Amino acid sequence: MISFPNAKINLGLNIVGKRADGYHNLETIFYPIPLEDILEIEVLDHTEKPFELSISGIPIEGNLANNLVVKAYLLLKEKYNLPPIHIYLHKNIPSGAGLGGGSSDAAFMLKLLNDTFELNLTTTELEEHAAKLGADCAFFIQNKPTFAEGIGNIFSSIELNLSGYQIFLIKPDVFISTAMAFSNIKPHQPELNLKEIIQKPIAQWHKWMANDFEESIFKEIPELGKIKEELYQAGAIYASMSGAGSSIYGIFKDNCTLIPNSNEGKYLLNL
Ligand SMILES: C[C@](O)(CO)[C@H](O)COP(=O)(O)OP(=O)(O)OC[C@H]1O[C@@H](n2ccc(N)nc2=O)[C@H](O)[C@@H]1O
């Protein structure tokens, strides 16, 4: 069976508190975008190996056994006595981009295993398994525009439909450690809650909607702030860094004239 794990962007990202376990409480809106990996599994017969993994597309650092799709498989394998499988993963979503690529792959693997082997896991059970694999994973189980709080795994539904808009996404060739980004943040309450902001016209969002990581990360890597400005100059009605970076996106009302080039980490997506 095959599936197409998609990426996400964060619309606003407010770090509102630090938890005893070292993680941070945040408020954000996760929005799925049509930039997708390809994930396929097939049952392996006559093998002693628990799994095989073939990866193509954008290279991923780290060894195969640490890949999040493997971690998702091993999470369910023991509990449900799953057979050995061959995993094929083609990467189109850049890593370390704030796009949830690895997390999406993991969540879609859980859904693929659930369907393939008819495990009958509920959405809540799948979200609980996903939350063990990363703060961003649980969102990709239902995979629809959602207000998230807690570490990013407590969801409340929202009405938000950006169909008809375009997103121009730029993934600069810089790496940002998510842990480091969080350590530079002083938690605070936002002036307006994101659920209120998205009730307003999208052209006004820039007055209140903020990604709290931008201040410290743009100071360290000014290039990222410049990219955000250039997106506004090119006509974006809203632009921001996604997650803890490093990708920067601009939302356009189908009038984007910028030229995409995935080899340069530039993507034009129709929502
Ligand atoms: C920043 C976001 O991308 C927003 O969508 C996510 O919250 C990050 O999710 P993620 O990349 O899956 O993060 P994880 O891989 O789970 O955590 C990486 C590190 O980020 C820090 N971290 C992550 C999430 C969170 N709510 N608080 C944190 O302090 C922790 O130090 C953690 O060890």
Ligand SMILES: Nc1ncnc2c1ncn2[C@@H]1O[C@H](COP(=O)(O)OP(=O)(O)OP(=O)(O)O)[C@@H](O)[C@H]1O
């Ligand atoms: N399937 C995978 N795809 C991408 N990265 C993976 C995968 N499995 C493990 N990783 C490792 O996880 C790290 C984080 O990957 P990625 O940034 O795509 O995931 P994410 O944390 O969900 O997204 P982000 O934090 O950027 O929103 C990568 O640098 C990589 O070393």
